[in-house]
Amino acid sequence: xxxxxxxxxxxxxxxxxxxxxxxxxxxxxxxxxxxxxxxxxxxxxxxxxxxxxxxxxxxxxxxxxxxxxxxxxxxxxxxxxxxxxxxxxxxxxxxxxxxxxxxxxxxxxxxxxxxxxxxxxxxxxxxxxxxxxxxxxxxxxxxxxxxxxxxxxxxxxxxxxxxxxxxxxxxxxxxxxxxxxxxxxxxxxxxxxxxxxxxxxxxxxxxxxxxxxxxxxxxxxxxxx
Amino acid sequence: xxxxxxxxxxxxxxxxxxxxxxxxxxxxxxxxxxxxxxxxxxxxxxxxxxxxxxxxxxxxxxxxxxxxxxxxxxxxxxxxxxxxxxxxxxxxxxxxxxxxxxxxxxxxxxxxxxxxxxxxxxxxxxxxxxxxxxxxxxxxxxxxxxxxxxxxxxxxxxxxxxxxxxxxxxxxxxxxxxxxxxxxxxxxxxxxxxxxxxxxxxxxxxxxxxxxxxxxxxxxxxxxxxxxxxxxxxxxxxxxxxxxxxxxxxxxxxxxxxxxxxxxxxxxxxxxxxxxxxxxxxxxxxxxxxxxxxxxxxxxxxxxxxxxxxxxxxxxxxxxxxxxxxxxxxxxxxxxxxxxxxxxxxxxxxxxxxxxxxxxxxxxxxxxxxxxxxxxxxxxxxxxxxxxxxxxxxxxxxxxxxxxxxxxxxxxxxxxxxxxxxxxxxxxxxxxxxxxxxxxxxxxxxxxxxxxxxxxxxxxxxxxxxxxxxxxxxxxxxxxxxxxxxxxxxxxxxxxxxxxxxxxxxxxxxxxxxxxxxxxxxxxxxxxxxxxxxxxxxxxxxxxxxxxxxxxxxxxxxxxxxxxxxxxxxxxxxxxxxxxxxxxxxxxxxxxxxxxxxxxxxxxxxxxxxxxxxxxxxxxxxxxxxxxxxxxxxxxxxxxxxxxxxxxxxxxxxxxxxxxxxxxxxxxxxxxxxxxxxxxxxxxxxxxxxxxxxxxxxxxxxx
Numbered sequence: 001x002x003x004x005x006x007x008x009x010x011x012x013x014x015x016x017x018x019x020x021x022x023x024x025x026x027x028x029x030x031x032x033x034x035x036x037x038x039x040x041x042x043x044x045x046x047x048x049x050x051x052x053x054x055x056x057x058x059x060x061x062x063x064x065x066x067x068x069x070x071x072x073x074x075x076x077x078x079x080x081x082x083x084x085x086x087x088x089x090x091x092x093x094x095x096x097x098x099x100x101x102x103x104x105x106x107x108x109x110x111x112x113x114x115x116x117x118x119x120x121x122x123x124x125x126x127x128x129x130x131x132x133x134x135x136x137x138x139x140x141x142x143x144x145x146x147x148x149x150x151x152x153x154x155x156x157x158x159x160x161x162x163x164x165x166x167x168x169x170x171x172x173x174x175x176x177x178x179x180x181x182x183x184x185x186x187x188x189x190x191x192x193x194x195x196x197x198x199x200x201x202x203x204x205x206x207x208x209x210x211x212x213x214x215x216x217x218x219x220x221x222x223x224x225x
Numbered sequence: 226x227x228x229x230x231x232x233x234x235x236x237x238x239x240x241x242x243x244x245x246x247x248x249x250x251x252x253x254x255x256x257x258x259x260x261x262x263x264x265x266x267x268x269x270x271x272x273x274x275x276x277x278x279x280x281x282x283x284x285x286x287x288x289x290x291x292x293x294x295x296x297x298x299x300x301x302x303x304x305x306x307x308x309x310x311x312x313x314x315x316x317x318x319x320x321x322x323x324x325x326x327x328x329x330x331x332x333x334x335x336x337x338x339x340x341x342x343x344x345x346x347x348x349x350x351x352x353x354x355x356x357x358x359x360x361x362x363x364x365x366x367x368x369x370x371x372x373x374x375x376x377x378x379x380x381x382x383x384x385x386x387x388x389x390x391x392x393x394x395x396x397x398x399x400x401x402x403x404x405x406x407x408x409x410x411x412x413x414x415x416x417x418x419x420x421x422x423x424x425x426x427x428x429x430x431x432x433x434x435x436x437x438x439x440x441x442x443x444x445x446x447x448x449x450x451x452x453x454x455x456x457x458x459x460x461x462x463x464x465x466x467x468x469x470x471x472x473x474x475x476x477x478x479x480x481x482x483x484x485x486x487x488x489x490x491x492x493x494x495x496x497x498x499x500x501x502x503x504x505x506x507x508x509x510x511x512x513x514x515x516x517x518x519x520x521x522x523x524x525x526x527x528x529x530x531x532x533x534x535x536x537x538x539x540x541x542x543x544x545x546x547x548x549x550x551x552x553x554x555x556x557x558x559x560x561x562x563x564x565x566x567x568x569x570x571x572x573x574x575x576x577x578x579x580x581x582x583x584x585x586x587x588x589x590x591x592x593x594x595x596x597x598x599x600x601x602x603x604x605x606x607x608x609x610x611x612x613x614x615x616x617x618x619x620x621x622x623x624x625x626x627x628x629x630x631x632x633x634x635x636x637x638x639x640x641x642x643x644x645x646x647x648x649x650x651x652x653x654x655x656x657x658x659x660x661x662x663x664x665x666x667x668x669x670x671x672x673x674x675x676x677x678x679x680x681x682x683x684x685x686x687x688x689x690x691x692x693x694x695x696x697x698x699x700x701x702x703x704x705x706x707x708x709x710x711x712x713x714x715x716x717x718x719x720x721x722x723x724x725x726x727x728x729x730x731x732x733x734x735x736x737x738x739x740x741x742x743x744x745x746x747x748x749x750x751x752x753x754x755x756x757x758x759x760x761x762x763x764x765x766x767x768x769x770x771x772x773x774x775x776x777x778x779x780x781x782x783x784x785x786x787x788x789x790x791x792x793x794x795x796x797x798x799x800x801x802x803x804x805x806x807x808x809x810x811x812x813x814x815x816x817x818x819x820x821x822x823x824x825x826x827x828x829x830x831x832x833x834x835x836x837x838x839x840x841x842x843x844x845x846x847x848x849x850x851x852x853x854x855x856x857x858x859x860x861x862x863x864x865x866x867x868x869x870x871x872x873x874x875x876x877x878x879x880x881x882x883x884x885x886x887x888x889x890x891x892x893x894x895x896x897x898x899x900x901x902x903x904x905x906x907x908x909x910x911x912x913x914x915x916x917x918x919x920x921x922x923x924x925x926x927x928x
Contacts, residue, residue, distance in 0.1 A: 011576050011577075011580070013577070013580045014576055014577075014579055014580045014583075017579075017580045017583045017584055018583070020583075020587065021583055021587065024587070079579075081572045081573075081575040081576060082572065102575040102576060102578070102579040103575055103578040103579040103581075103582045103614055103617075104579060104582070105582065105583075105586055106582075106583045106586045106587065107586070
């Protein structure tokens with residue numbers, strides 16, 4: 001698999017190093033150093049994944065993330081030096097699928113990138129229903145009353161994971177493993193933020209969710225069909 | 226994500242415990258209160274209002290000033306009143322008395338003259354025939370004398386003698402003018418007249434009048450003299466002057482004075498109240514505002530009006546508050562800038578570090594293709610980068626605490642799970658060190674509302690430290706809970722801590738022994754962060770240690786978030802400390818033997834062990850672990866034949882605790898070990914130091 005990765009980072013040394021590592025792992029990297037030019041570069045290169053530094057000159061990473069997300073559902077992985085809850089949550093809420101904290105090891109980064117690109121390699125024709133939603137797994141579409149709801153691949157994966165086993169309550173750790181590909185329990189904030197983003201798209205009333213239901217003290221499960 | 230359903234049971238449990246404790250308390254109080262207690266209670270009840278008044282008196286300057294000025298003005302008014310009344314009395318009564326005496330003297334002279342005249346006439350034979358009828362004579366005399374001053378005085382004539390005036394006892398009945406009663410004359414005056422006839426006497430008296438008169442009784446002055454009448458018999462003549470009017474005037478004056486006095490006293494009190502209020506109000510305001518300032522409301526100021534002394538006080542106060550505020554603001558700003566700088570530096574370092582890290586990883590992965598020197602360099606680079614990274618992470622964490630940006634993400638957790646994870650993670654290190662980590666608890670869940678990430682970090686730190694400094698001996702992790710608090714203790718039997726070090730271990734970048742080789746490359750910030758984590762929970766992290774006897778770190782946390790810790794579930798100084806076992810601080814009481822694991826032998830030779838109450842085996846760290854702690858009495862006896870107290874029970878004490886995992890513990894009779902006497906003489910040699918982790922104040926300064 002020759003994934004195209006757009007690296008948005010103002011630090012030229014880090015960008016070059018990222019390029020070396022990504023090339024070494026068989027990816028095809030493209031670079032842009034300025035937040036203002038990131039969207040143009042994104043349209044031009046049509047990457048499979050975006051590596052986005054949160055602290056950028058010009059437009060900051062959060063804005064870039066929103067812009068890209070407004071156009072496309074492709075995976076976005078944030079690079080952040082800040083580990084405080086607020087910074088991470090803001091980044092995730094702006095549309096990032098996952099994040100890596102600086103300083104990271106090359107293997108860690110590659111694992112995250114691969115986990116985000118791994119999907120779409122298993123086109124099993126499958127039709128799922130959850131609540132009043134119909135999910136076409138192979139066609140990567142979610143429909144309510146015949147009308148499609150646009151979801152990012154990550155949100156789609158999250159919904160499919162829940163819909164496949166509607167009888168099971170998923171803990172956040174299990175979801176991290178199944179959807180994000182973390183082998184060790186990591187940051188459960190990822191799950192919380194993405195469940196909220198998913199709900200805002202698929203629930204009729206996100207305040208009173210019926211499709212992705214919280215099980216207090218345990219995690220989440222699919223609502224009754 | 227705090228779960229409400231999980232919260233409730235733990236809350237109820239705490240409440241229940243509290244209720245039980247309350248019962249116990251009240252029952253003890255009830256028992257103590259006997260009959261004497263009841264009297265005491267009554268006394269106390271009686272004393273209470275007085276206490277309250279005294280307390281108020283002590284506290285309120287206003288009350289005190291008003292009370293003092295009231296007392297002073299009462300005294301002044303009283304003295305003034307007494308003086309004035311005395312003056313008026315003198316002025317009024319004395320004049321009247323002098324006038325009365327003059328009048329009486331003239332009257333009596335006239336009387337004497339008449340008597341003499343009558344006697345002369347009687348001798349010459351020209352006398353009125355009635356002159357010998359004493360009654361008629363007297364009546365005439367009385368009428369003559371009284372005639373000139375009907376309204377001012379009355380006149381009484383009566384026979385000498387005392388007692389009730391009975392008509393005709395001495396030959397004639399009393400004669401008197403107007404409606405005055407003879408009983409108005411006091412007996413003492415009559416007696417005096419009798420003893421010295423021809424002399425005038427006077428005496429204050431009460432005047433009695435006839436029942437039909439308007440004034441029944443009034444004060445007056447009686448003046449009298451005894452005469453020998455023309456008939457030769459003695460009789461007494463009295464002038465009685467009424468002082469009723471004067472007394473009325475005096476009463477009026479006294480009453481007026483008293484009324485005025487009462488008003489003056491009340492007025493003085495009121496004035497004092499108002500005046501003191503003028504001074505006290507600003508003082509109270511200043512006190513209140515100082516408190517608000519102390520509470521951190523730095524913008525509070527006093528209201529200043531006018532330019533008097535009080536206003537000056539207010540101005541000075543406000544100037545002081547301004548200065549304080551400026552100082553504090555400046556310090557806050559400095560510390561904010563400094564913290565911000567640390568945080569920024571940490572963040573800024575991360576980007577280049579990431580590049581370096583990735584480059585180093587790349588080089589490290591291809592080190593087989595490099596020449597040996599470069600390959601070794603790559604390895605060193607890799608190792609130091611790890612260390613640098615963790616140092617940076619710790620620095621950032623500390624700066625987050627300093628900035629007050631650390632957030633507690635607490636939820637109910639069973640601490641056993643965290644301890645289990647930590648011990649499991651420390652397994653490789655333990656193996657490398659040749660130690661075993663043993664978890665001790667009573668098998669009950671140790672539930673508490675904690676931030677598991679932080680607690681895990683604390684415990685990881687403590688366990689790794691214990692293994693690092695444990696000299697290959699076992700490490701015991703102990704769990705306990707009591708009284709709304711949970712605790713985890715990490716005990717090692719390694720190099721321990723020197724006196725005074727127990728507090729310093731929590732200092733940033735402090736190292737027990739700079740010369741020691743560190744294998745895990747700690748950052749020197751681990752325990753500082755651990756203390757901050759503990760304080761964030763409202764908990765304690767404390768250290769105890771003795772040189773060569775190992776150390777004990779105890780983390781105590783409130784069971785519920787924001788709860789208070791009254792006491793820790795177990796003591797900081799372990800039961801198996803040298804001090805508790807009565808061993809010398811610098812002795813070498815145990816050593817890990819190489820014999821097969823599973824049986825423990827221990828003994829104390831030569832030195833008698835001073836058993837702490839209850840002996841040691843029952844509660845030590847080592848008890849109850851699969852019967853590891855086998856104490857052979859025979860062995861113990863054989864090893865200490867000439868000990869003064871060579872009882873196996875002494876050995877138990879000595880053995881408590883460090884047989885935890887079957888580590889063999891022996892005592893070698895070192896000749897140089899200090900004797901009991903030496904130990905008593907050197908109390909400072911005791912290594913057990915018990916100091917709380919770090920200044921709590923630092924936490925509280927953060928807003």
